[in-house]
Amino acid sequence: MTTEVEYWEAIEKRICAKCVDGDGLGECRIGDGRECALRTSFPQIIEAINAAFSSSIEPYEEQLREKVCRVCTHQSGDGSCRLRDDVACALDRYFPMIVEVIEETQLKHRLHMG
Ligand code: SF4
Numbered sequence: 001m002t003t004e005v006e007y008w009e010a011i012e013k014r015i016c017a018k019c020v021d022g023d024g025l026g027e028c029r030i031g032d033g034r035e036c037a038l039r040t041s042f043p044q045i046i047e048a049i050n051a052a053f054s055s056s057i058e059p060y061e062e063q064l065r066e067k068v069c070r071v072c073t074h075q076s077g078d079g080s081c082r083l084r085d086d087v088a089c090a091l092d093r094y095f096p097m098i099v100e101v102i103e104e105t106q107l108k109h110r111l112h113m114g
């Protein structure tokens, strides 16, 4: 199993299962032709998380804005995002938990690799 698949499985189990746009079992029900940025930008999200290391969330958020939001079609030229303001972007909504899940999975992976 590649590490990215492993990370995504952990995300489905811990984030999607709790997401208000999910079915409570890890399946996505976002619908309406919308796509979740957590799914569509997953490699860039991992990159953003790997580019920061801190006990506070701000440096991770800066990386997220730079690597994902900056190129997201929902973000306006002035850096604002209506989905973010409406708490309608699952990626932004659950970002602190997403960082935790990825870092924990990476640690587990490293320990496993010995
Ligand atoms: S909207 Fe995103 S976080 Fe929520 S269930 Fe779907 S893929 Fe997972």
Ligand code: SF4
Pocket: 037, 068, 069, 070, 072, 073, 074, 075, 081, 082, 083, 084, 089, 091, 092
């Ligand atoms: S917060 Fe907005 S700009 Fe950033 S990923 Fe979500 S929808 Fe895109």
